[in-house]
Amino acid sequence: MAPSKIEQGHGRVVLHNDGYANVFSDMSATYPLKLLSPQLPSPNVSVVYMLSYGGGLxxxxxxxxxxxxxxxxxxxxxxxxxxxVFKARPGQRLSARWQLHPVTTQRLAVxxxxxxxxxxxxxxxxCFRAAKYHQIQTFHLSKDSSAVLLDWITSGRKSLGEEWVFSKYLSLNEVWIEGxxxxxxxxLLEERDSLPGPLTPRxxxxxxxxxxxYATLIMYGMLLEDTxxxxxxxxxxxxxFKQHAPPPLLWSLSPICEGRGCVVRVAAKETEHVRSWIGNALKDLEGVLGxxxxxxxxA
Known part of the structure; x- marks a missing residue:
């Protein structure tokens, strides 16, 4: 039977374990989405790289x-x-529909x-200057499964003087357990044109x-107990203590599911500070993922 046609921009990953090793029963994608899975030494751990053609969306x-x-x-x-996330690819002439609604959208259902x-x-x-981006991610878990969801955003291309100059960023993450x-x-991060009254919006x-x-980290499950x-x-x-100036990095933690999971939020003046902090926070994953x-x- 011929495989069903995949819509543009859609992808699907289905991973099983046959008792000896992981097996992908489905891994397919169409432009602008691209999926790659390298060989790993561990038979029970697999990696999929989620990429886009041309270096961005x-x-x-x-x-x-x-x-x-x-x-x-x-x-x-x-x-x-x-x-x-680009407003438009260099040299590209957008169609009339894209000029009216040039929003880049990414949806993930797990x-x-x-x-x-x-x-x-x-x-x-x-997000580059004037870009608009919507991201919706949904996790459906069993009470005996485990998951980590990392969602984070940078201010933009600081080396080019672009800091928080995109038009709109919307991110929605939902986690469901047993329904x-x-x-x-x-x-939601969006520039405001005006405010009621004489106030000027920031x-x-x-x-x-x-x-x-800024980063959000959602964790749940037995494999994350130690973390x-x-x-x-x-x-x-x-x-x-009262501080005279904002610290280089801030973080908070909110428990969920009676402590079987948590939501962590991190903010820092430099992206690499956030990467380093998360890398240290998830150090126990070396024993889980290898x-x-x-x-x-x-890295």
């Missing part, structure tokens, strides 16, 4: 990816470099079966200063 691009993990398999979804695990550990999103929603995190750069990177325990202890021990996969995510 442009206004009007639509990407939809469905992921399923079964039979105790462990899957890490990574990227190679930040997800760049289902993780019992004893299975999914680790979404991409590089951050970087019950246990976490919903929404972030720019995004003014509102988000002095930090240039959640260590972070909870570290957060409980924090003593807050040193090679861990280093691929946080």
């Amino acid at each position: 442009v206004g009007g691009d639509r990407v939809v990816l469905d992921v399923e993990v079964h039979d105790g398999a462990r899957l890490a979804i990574l990227s190679q470099g930040s997800t760049k 289902r993780v079966a019992p004893r299975s695990a999914l680790f979404l550990l991409p590089d951050p999103v970087t 019950k929603r246990v976490a919903k995190d929404s972030l 720019t995004l750069a003014e509102s988000l200063a002095p930090y240039s990177c 959640i325990c260590h972070l909870t202890a570290a957060y409980t021990a924090i003593t807050v 040193v090679d996969v861990y280093r691929r995510a946080f």
Whole structure:
């Protein structure tokens, strides 16, 4: 039977474990989405790189990816470099429809079966000047599955003087366990043209200063017990004193599911500070994913 046709920008990943090693029963994608899976020494851990042609997404691009993990398999979804979002690709003439609605959209739907695990550990999103980006990610888990969802954004191309100068960024993350929603995190960053009355609205750069990177980390499951325990202890021990200037990095932790999961938020003046902090916070994943996969995510 011939395979069904995939819509433009759609992809699908289905991972099983046959009792000996992980096996992809489906891994397919169409432009502008591209999926790659390298060979790994561990038979029960797989990696899929989620890429885009041309080094980024442009206004009007639509990407939809469905992921399923079964039979105790462990899957890490990574990227190679930040997800760049352009208003338009250089030299490209947008159609009339794209000129009216030049929003770049990326949707991810994940289902993780019992004893299975999914680790979404991409590089951050970087929106260029005037870009509009919507990202919607949904996780459907079993009470016996495990998952890590990392969602983070940078201020833009600081080397070119672009800091928080995109037009709109919308990110929505939802986690469901056994059909019950246990976490919903929404972030909307958008320039305001005006405010009621004589007030002048602050720019995004003014509102988000002095930090240039914001991250949300959602974790759940047995494989994350040690990590959640260590972070909870570290957060409980924090003593807050009045400071004369914002610190280089801030973080917070909110437990979910009676402590079986948590939502961590991080903000820092430099993206690499956030990367380093998350890499240290998830150090226990070396024993879950293997040193090679861990280093691929946080090198």
